[in-house]
Amino acid sequence: MRSLRFISAEALVSHPLLARESLDSVAHNLYPLVFKASYLLEQAEVTRAVLGNWPLEEFRLAALLGPSTDHPEDLRDRACRACLEACVRGLADRVLQGRGRWLRVADLTGIRDVQVQQCPCGRALGKWGRTELLARTCCALQAEPCMAGRPTEVLVDLFVTEGNFEVVVQALRPPGPALLQMRCLSFRADSLSPGQLLHVLGLARPDALRKLEVVHNVRLNAGHVQQLLAQVGFPQLVSLTLPTRAFDTPPTSTLVPEGEDPLLSSIAWELSQMTRLTELSVAFSTLTGKIQMLLSPLRTPLRSLDLANCALNQADMAFLADCMHAAHLEVLDLSGHNVLHLYPSAFFRLLRRASQTLRALTLEECGLTDSHVGMLILGLSPCQQLREFRFLGNPLSARALQRLFTVLCELPELRRIEFPVPKDCYPAGTAYPQDELAMSKFDQQKYDAIAQELRAVLLRANREDIQASTPLFGSFDPDIQETSNELGTFLLQAFKTALENFSRALRQME
Numbered sequence: 001m002r003s004l005r006f007i008s009a010e011a012l013v014s015h016p017l018l019a020r021e022s023l024d025s026v027a028h029n030l031y032p033l034v035f036k037a038s039y040l041l042e043q044a045e046v047t048r049a050v051l052g053n054w055p056l057e058e059f060r061l062a063a064l065l066g067p068s069t070d071h072p073e074d075l076r077d078r079a080c081r082a083c084l085e086a087c088v089r090g091l092a093d094r095v096l097q098g099r100g101r102w103l104r105v106a107d108l109t110g111i112r113d114v115q116v117q118q119c120p121c122g123r124a125l126g127k128w129g130r131t132e133l134l135a136r137t138c139c140a141l142q143a144e145p146c147m148a149g150r151p152t153e154v155l156v157d158l159f160v161t162e163g164n165f166e167v168v169v170q171a172l173r174p175p176g177p178a179l180l181q182m183r184c185l186s187f188r189a190d191s192l193s194p195g196q197l198l199h200v201l202g203l204a205r206p207d208a209l210r211k212l213e214v215v216h217n218v219r220l221n222a223g224h225v226q227q228l229l230a231q232v233g234f235p236q237l238v239s240l241t242l243p244t245r246a247f248d249t250p251p252t253s254t255l256v257p258e259g260e261d262p263l264l265s266s267i268a269w270e271l272s273q274m275t276r277l278t279e280l281s282v283a284f285s286t287l288t289g290k291i292q293m294l295l296s297p298l299r300t301p302l303r304s305l306d307l308a309n310c311a312l313n314q315a316d317m318a319f320l321a322d323c324m325h326a327a328h329l330e331v332l333d334l335s336g337h338n339v340l341h342l343y344p345s346a347f348f349r350l351l352r353r354a355s356q357t358l359r360a361l362t363l364e365e366c367g368l369t370d371s372h373v374g375m376l377i378l379g380l381s382p383c384q385q386l387r388e389f390r391f392l393g394n395p396l397s398a399r400a401l402q403r404l405f406t407v408l409c410e411l412p413e414l415r416r417i418e419f420p421v422p423k424d425c426y427p428a429g430t431a432y433p434q435d436e437l438a439m440s441k442f443d444q445q446k447y448d449a450i451a452q453e454l455r456a457v458l459l460r461a462n463r464e465d466i467q468a469s470t471p472l473f474g475s476f477d478p479d480i481q482e483t484s485n486e487l488g489t490f491l492l493q494a495f496k497t498a499l500e501n502f503s504r505a506l507r508q509m510e
Helices: 004-013 016-025 028-040 044-052 061-065 081-097 127-141 165-172 194-203 222-231 262-272 291-295 314-322 344-354 370-380 398-408 436-440 444-460 478-482 484-509
Strands: 058-060 105-107 152-160 180-189 211-214 239-241 279-281 304-306 331-333 360-362 388-390 416-418 467-469
Touching: 004 016, 004 028, 016 028, 016 044, 028 044, 028 061, 044 081, 058 061, 061 105, 081 127, 081 152, 081 180, 127 152, 127 165, 127 180, 127 478, 152 165, 165 194, 180 194, 194 222, 222 262, 262 291, 291 314, 314 344, 344 370, 370 398, 398 444, 444 467
Parallel strands: 058 105, 105 152, 152 180, 180 211, 211 239, 239 279, 279 304, 304 331, 331 360, 360 388, 388 416, 416 467
Antiparallel strands: none
């Protein structure tokens, strides 16, 4: 329920001209309420004026938009373009004025990007757009004198690609004292060369970085990863995501005896120096027989581990089941491994050790068939803390799914299930794993009927709190959605370059 103070703030901002003229009369401790009310009602002019006159030493966006006793609604998932642009412009107004109390910190992190915007305009400003807007604002302010040598530190989540690389570098490397100094807490990189990545990370104050995501079209090999970790250094890093094939041997590397991998050993040592690291994603890297070498040096137990499509073998799974990380795992992705066919005992041992902490488990394209459902139920039953279970891409029948749903209803904390299109909906003899074209050619009417039956299983068990769905091509990724055009251009250029190299090689052979 809204407090009378918040209702009054809403009434004020509903009259933008009056609100802007009255800000000098507003008590300093009421500014947070007026700011949230202006954001809620999408009064961008008021939002800019409030921040332009901000009287406090700190401005923390996520804390202001989060639930409070005055207004319990959480607005952090409203990445409203109009309001966020107003915030950045208001911040520029505030530091340019240079009067009143020094604005020490402006924390612009904590906005959650979602698929459907709840703000009135429905227009979002994603992480990439927020990065470019703030970087351009910082660059525009670099020509202004920094009064008394006291810049405002701006905490940010950066998303850097080829498209905004130059302006971000300029913002991070001002020619002199600047009014705004960006301090990066999380960094996502896509469509950059290894050299560009090293350069921009070196400027982004990596000593403060907590989350690093290097994804998709950043072509790294083990040599690049070792260089990145050794030269840049990330003492505060909590979460690390590396791109596909990040542990491939560099093409210029010399041969080493079987069983030895000095580059991987060096990477593992560098990771061991990150004493706060608890989240690691190395999906789509070939790590057959190397998991112990990679993970055993780590000093801090991992809470999140993504090993999807890493070609793990029996020794890898046995190590995972017995290592210190198993008893602390909250998020685990083993997609792309036939866990119940190749190493069932080690997999069950891993689930048993993780059962007290595991909240999210992903087993997509793991070759799970109807004959495996009984074993799967035995493995999942101890996982009483499980909240999310994803197992898309497995050839399971409607009957097997009904049996599995009946047992999943008994997991008290479960809230989300992502299940595959039943194999009954595909033509007989359909091969697994499927490509995107084959995956999309199913009997929609039959699927709808089966999905309704599965939801009925949940309803009969009084589990309306569980959301069950089949996102055919994966969950919504706001970052990919926002930069899809640039990624497409990058891929076309990469394809063109590959064809040119191939043609050049053919000519040399003639």
